[in-house]
Amino acid sequence: LAKTTQPISMDSYEGQEVNITCSHNNIATNDYITWYQQFPSQGPRFIIQGYKTKVTNEVASLFIPADRKSSTLSLPRVSLSDTAVYYCLVGLPVDDYKLSFGAGTTVTVRA
């Protein structure tokens, strides 16, 4: 499993865009990049997954440069309810079912 590095915490205000960058220098050719979100007192929830370039869904966008050694999760126009811990995971080849969470990035959105 590729090791990931992401900031411990980030602060933002309502309506702003939040970008969380994750470094994964030793990502393997077949690895995917996945982000999970965890609210207090809840289990993690899948947000988005990508392999290269850009992926967008109703919650977030994921930007992956050509070398794939990093990725950026972008949360547009955050609200107070986006306050959570965000985890970057790399790996998940076909048989890799063990999700390997680091400490994640705690995003705090203020009014």
Next chain:
Amino acid sequence: GAGVSQTPSNKVTEKGKYVELRCDPISGHTALYWYRQSLGQGPEFLIYFQGTGAADDSGLPNDRFFAVRPEGSVSTLKIQRTERGDSAVYLCASSPSGGGIETQYFGPGTRLLVL
């Protein structure tokens, strides 16, 4: 539809006691996972079930921990002779068939406190 449910939501026990934590996965999901999350840390893998069998129990910390899934749906995580260091949130997740690329759906967790 119904998500993954876990009971109890909170469990307080005394050192040395035995506890059981239950997980009800999403109906039809053959893969079930247990994770443990300590305060300020991300979840750590404990065990993976494919159907009724434990396909990978390499994350169980020692032989005091055991998990079963006798009918391929509900799973129970059992902890014998609990220690204060076992205090954590125990999370259960399920996925449709267990492929690594699949999204895992997590329950809310059981918060275990060992006094």
